Amino acid sequence: MRRLRLGLALVLFAGSALADESRRYTIDAAGSDVHWLVYKAGSLARLGHNHVISVAGLTGSVSTAGADSSAARFELQFPVASLVVDDPKLRGGLGPDFSSVPSADDVAGTRKNMLGERVLMADRFATIRVSGQGPAGAAGAQTLQITVELLGRSVALTVPTTVNVGGDELTASGEFELTHGALGMTPYSVMLGALQVADKMKFVYRIHATAVPPTN
Numbered sequence: 001m002r003r004l005r006l007g008l009a010l011v012l013f014a015g016s017a018l019a020d021e022s023r024r025y026t027i028d029a030a031g032s033d034v035h036w037l038v039y040k041a042g043s044l045a046r047l048g049h050n051h052v053i054s055v056a057g058l059t060g061s062v063s064t065a066g067a068d069s070s071a072a073r074f075e076l077q078f079p080v081a082s083l084v085v086d087d088p089k090l091r092g093g094l095g096p097d098f099s100s101v102p103s104a105d106d107v108a109g110t111r112k113n114m115l116g117e118r119v120l121m122a123d124r125f126a127t128i129r130v131s132g133q134g135p136a137g138a139a140g141a142q143t144l145q146i147t148v149e150l151l152g153r154s155v156a157l158t159v160p161t162t163v164n165v166g167g168d169e170l171t172a173s174g175e176f177e178l179t180h181g182a183l184g185m186t187p188y189s190v191m192l193g194a195l196q197v198a199d200k201m202k203f204v205y206r207i208h209a210t211a212v213p214p215t216n
Contacts, residue, residue, distance in 0.1 A: 022063065022064055022065050022066055023063070023064045023211055023212075024061060024062070024063050024064075024211070024212045025061060025062040025063075025064070025170050025209035025210060025211050025212065026060075026061050026209060026210060026212055027058055027059055027060040027061065027062070027076060027207065027208075027209050028208045028209055028210055029056075029057070029058045029059065031208035032058055032205075032206060032207050032208050033054070033204070033205065033206045034054065034055040034058060034078075034203075034204075034205045034206075034207070035052055035053060035054040035055065035090060035203075035204055035205075036052070036053050036201050036202060036203045036204070037050065037051075037052055037053075037094070037098075037201060037202040037204075038050065038051045038052070038053060038197055038198070038201055039097075039197070039198040039200070039201075040195070040196075040197065040198065041187075041196050041197065041198035041199075042189070042191075042193055042194045042195045042196040043194045044191065044194040044195040045195065047195055048195055049086075049100050049102045049106060049110075050097050050098050050100075051085060051086055051102070051110055052085075052086055052087065052090055052091050052094060052098065053083055053084070053085060053114070054083070054084045054087050054090055055078050055082070055083065055084075056078070056082040056083070056084055057078045057079050057082035058076060058077075058078045059076070059077055059078070060074065060075050060076035060077060060130075061074065061075060061209075061212075062074040062170060062209050064165075064170075069134070069135055069136075069163065070133070070134055070135065070136045071133070072133065072134065072135075073131070073132070073133050074130075074131065074132055074133075075129070075130075075131045076129070076130045076131070076207070077127055077128065077129040077130070078127070078128060079126060079127055080115065080120050080122040080125065080126055080127065080128055081115070081122055081126065083111075083114070083115075083120075085107050085110050085111045085114065086102050086106075086107050086110070113188045114188070118186060118188060119185055119186070119187075119188060120150070120151070120185070121151060124152075125150060125151050125152060128148070128149065128150045129148070129149040129150075130146055130147070130148050130149075131146065131147050131149075132144050132145050132146035132147060133145050134161070134163075135161050135163045135172075140162075141160075142160070142161050142162060142163060143158050143159065143160055143161060144158070144159050144160075144161045144172070144174075145157075145158055146158075146159060148183065150183065150184070151183075151184050151185070153184055155182065155183055155184065157178070157182075159174060159176050159203075160174045160175075160176055161173065161174040162174060167211075168210055168211035169208065169209070169210055169211070170208070170209045170210075170211075171206065171207065171208050171209075172205070172206075172207045173205060173206040173207070174204075174205060175202065175203060175204040175205070176202075176203055177200055177201065177202050177203070178200075178201055178203060179199045179200050179201070180197070180199050180201065181199055187199055
């Protein structure tokens with residue numbers, strides 16, 4: 001009986017230690033998807049296209065703090081120059097609002113305007129960084145506290161999320177709306193605003209990360 005009690009105690013101790021274990025994960029860029037939808041506006045909007053902008057070159061890490069998920073921290077970054085405009089495969093799954101087919105010149109022009117001095121200023125601010133903590137809240141109502149660093153400024157946001165941890169994998173996903181103005185950007189506009197980019201954007205993300213093997 002004594003051996004049985006000792007065995008049970010060891011099992012319980014091991015389970016407690018596992019629950020409290022801190023882990024580090026590295027971002028799986030190929031298994032992740034971060035994109036946002038940009039909409040046309042203005043009296044001549046019919047002449048333009050809605051666009052989808054997707055992230056490439058994503059790197060970063062996540063550090064968990066045992067059973068306290070709200071204490072987990074993460075850092076992500078990607079080069080502004082790697083942003084992709086209107087990836088055909090991604091655009092094809094976005095429904096009727098994105099059923100038009102921008103020409104190669106349309107895509108090139110959108111990219112030039114996006115990276116230019118009036119929007120992302122890629123020549124001066126080469127990287128966008130996102131750091132934060134969480135999730136906080138009950139399942140189904142989780143949020144992340146994040147800080148977005150772009151254009152030489154830091155913007156604090158609270159965004160919805162669903163975080164799942166299983167084995168050596170971690171995923172965080174969600175979607176939310178945000179304005180150019182909230183990020184300190186001015187939407188592109190021509191012809192005195194007759195054709196312009198709408199202020200509101202829709203962001204969609206699914207981040208996949210894998211555990212870093214422990215070192216002995």
